[in-house]
Amino acid sequence: MSVKQISVFLENKKGRLAEVAKTLSHEKINIRALSLADTADFGVLRIIVDNPDRSLTVLKTHGFVAQVTEVIAVEVEDRPGGLSRILEVLDQDNVNVEYMYAYVEKSRENAIVICRIDDRERALQILEKNGIATLSAEALKAL
Amino acid sequence: MIWNTDYECLDRTGLSRHQGERLGRLIDVLYRRVPFYRKKMDAGGVKPRDIQGIDDIVRLPFTTKEEMREVYPYGLLAVSQQEIVEIHTSSGTTGTPVVDAYTAGDIEVWAEVMARTLSAGGTGRHDIVQNAYGYGLFTGGLGVHYGARRIGATVIPISGGNTKRQLALMRDFKSTILACTPSYSLYLAEAAREEGLDPARLGLKAGFFGAEPWSESMRGEIQQQFGVLAIDIYGLTEIIGPGVAMECEHQKGLHINEDHFYPEIIDPSSGTVLPDGQKGELVITTLTKDGTPVLRYRTRDITYLDRATCACGRTTARMHRVLGRTDDMLIIRGVNVFPSQIEEVILKVKGIEPHYQLIVERRNQLDELEVQVEMNESLFSDEIRNLERIEKTIEADLYATLNIHTKVRLVEPKSIARSEGKAKRIIDKRQL
Numbered sequence: 001m002s003v004k005q006i007s008v009f010l011e012n013k014k015g016r017l018a019e020v021a022k023t024l025s026h027e028k029i030n031i032r033a034l035s036l037a038d039t040a041d042f043g044v045l046r047i048i049v050d051n052p053d054r055s056l057t058v059l060k061t062h063g064f065v066a067q068v069t070e071v072i073a074v075e076v077e078d079r080p081g082g083l084s085r086i087l088e089v090l091d092q093d094n095v096n097v098e099y100m101y102a103y104v105e106k107s108r109e110n111a112i113v114i115c116r117i118d119d120r121e122r123a124l125q126i127l128e129k130n131g132i133a134t135l136s137a138e139a140l141k142a143l
Numbered sequence: 144m145i146w147n148t149d150y151e152c153l154d155r156t157g158l159s160r161h162q163g164e165r166l167g168r169l170i171d172v173l174y175r176r177v178p179f180y181r182k183k184m185d186a187g188g189v190k191p192r193d194i195q196g197i198d199d200i201v202r203l204p205f206t207t208k209e210e211m212r213e214v215y216p217y218g219l220l221a222v223s224q225q226e227i228v229e230i231h232t233s234s235g236t237t238g239t240p241v242v243d244a245y246t247a248g249d250i251e252v253w254a255e256v257m258a259r260t261l262s263a264g265g266t267g268r269h270d271i272v273q274n275a276y277g278y279g280l281f282t283g284g285l286g287v288h289y290g291a292r293r294i295g296a297t298v299i300p301i302s303g304g305n306t307k308r309q310l311a312l313m314r315d316f317k318s319t320i321l322a323c324t325p326s327y328s329l330y331l332a333e334a335a336r337e338e339g340l341d342p343a344r345l346g347l348k349a350g351f352f353g354a355e356p357w358s359e360s361m362r363g364e365i366q367q368q369f370g371v372l373a374i375d376i377y378g379l380t381e382i383i384g385p386g387v388a389m390e391c392e393h394q395k396g397l398h399i400n401e402d403h404f405y406p407e408i409i410d411p412s413s414g415t416v417l418p419d420g421q422k423g424e425l426v427i428t429t430l431t432k433d434g435t436p437v438l439r440y441r442t443r444d445i446t447y448l449d450r451a452t453c454a455c456g457r458t459t460a461r462m463h464r465v466l467g468r469t470d471d472m473l474i475i476r477g478v479n480v481f482p483s484q485i486e487e488v489i490l491k492v493k494g495i496e497p498h499y500q501l502i503v504e505r506r507n508q509l510d511e512l513e514v515q516v517e518m519n520e521s522l523f524s525d526e527i528r529n530l531e532r533i534e535k536t537i538e539a540d541l542y543a544t545l546n547i548h549t550k551v552r553l554v555e556p557k558s559i560a561r562s563e564g565k566a567k568r569i570i571d572k573r574q575l
Contacts, residue, residue: 005525007525009518009555010555011553011555016555038527042530042553044530065519065555065556067520
């Protein structure tokens with residue numbers, strides 16, 4: 001199962017990230033996880049929020065370039081070797097991970113890893129075959 | 144040193160008479176042999192007999208760069224093709240190039256005015272001229288070459304670029320004169336220091352710099368770093384190439400070789416001739432050119448004239464160093480760049496917004512052009528490398544068209560200021 005990530009284009013200058021956070025907070029949207037990739041010129045903010053559709057609308061009306069990206073959320077045991085196992089599995093089947101980032105839920109024992117994979121369907125099959133659970137949007141929201 | 148005191152120091156009355164005679168002859172030829180000019184003169188209701196002296200020049204039509212392009216390649220030829228011995232053209236980056244076709248006599252004139260130019264900065268027959276202007280269709284290289292040959296100096300025709308070799312030859316051959324763009328000279332100085340050479344101890348005594356706008360402060364820098372006299376020179380392909388005007392050792396404006404090139408300053412919007420001292424667009428008529436003579440060419444360079452006799456003894460009119468341009472053409476590292484060209488390239492890339500901005504800066508003495516392009520939904524990707532690819536693609540396309548490296552920067556939507564009238568596309572941060 002895949003979940004919706006919101007990706008936002010940010011110019012690499014002061015206050016832009018704060019502007020996104022403020023925009024979302026005004027709408028009472030909670031950011032669950034985030035990662036920021038950047039170059040000298042610009043950055044791409046990737047966020048997992050509790051209401052992706054609403055977030056997209058809000059960001060766009062505030063003039064941001066944003067889009068929904070389908071990503072996979074995998075539960076990983078929060079201990080040494082947890083992440084390694086998943087990567088091994090994907091690597092064995094030559095699945096390339098474009099990028100990933102993780103977050104730890106305070107109420108749970110497991111960490112959650114967000115993976116951006118081009119061939120998402122195949123990755124999901126491989127993970128399933130190897131008994132690795134992926135989270136649905138509902139499940140993620142319920143956390 | 145004054146190469147030709149007869150003409151460079153001719154009294155103003157004699158000069159005017161000479162100019163009037165040459166103009167009369169020129170108009171006769173143009174009216175008879177160049178349909179382009181006959182049509183223009185007929186349209187303006189002026190006949191060759193109306194031109195009795197240099198003051199009558201105001202009755203004649205102007206020539207623009209666009210018109211010169213329209214009659215490419217041979218439309219301005221005033222002699223048969225067999226009399227042409229050499230052809231140069233402008234870079235042609237904006238489309239059709241402008242052609243300058245020289246007869247043997249024109250090359251003689253070119254050598255003469257370039258000999259005057261190099262002499263004005265002290266070049267003599269014992270000097271070794273390192274000519275780092277590009278050789279080829281560009282007029283800079285061969286112009287300096289002919290002038291140095293006329294003087295009897297030794298020319299090192301190294302052409303542009305190849306910095307390490309420039310320094311090695313400068314050191315080994317003990318060059319005394321450097322000719323290149325001002326920005327390149329400072330780049331050379333920097334490269335010299337990196338190699339442990341003191342530019343001031345290379346033995347140069349003068350440098351002839353042109354082909355791009357530069358400032359008094361940059362002159363100060365060049366003079367200090369190399370310990371040279373830095374001379375500003377002016378010319379353009381449409382007229383002859385370098386050799387139109389040059390500073391003397393007093394560096395108080397550029398002496399126009401007025402017996403060959405007649406200068407006027409006009410109000411660019413009305414076309415009215417302005418009095419000396421008033422800023423306006425420089426207009427030049429080639430009084431002595433045979434191959435492709437040009438009548439009242441609108442240079443689009445903004446300057447003003449001073450006809451007072453200079454401390455050096457020359458009586459020729461002096462133009463102030465070019466103050467700006469009437470259009471928005473940018474000169475980046477000596478290459479003419481029009482915003483319209485950049486626009487054309489950018490807009491060919493699928494999904495790009497027609498909002499862009501050009502930022503010109505001078506870093507490490509070299510011009511840098513940054514092209515800002517707005518991000519939008521259709522271009523956006525959550526993957527950095529896709530976005531970087533957009534930047535690289537546009538940079539490559541721009542290089543293919545302009546032949547200069549640019550920096551493309553993706554910016555947020557609506558972050559480029561919109562204008563209701565003429566868009567302000569260019570932010571020139573160079574301190575000129």
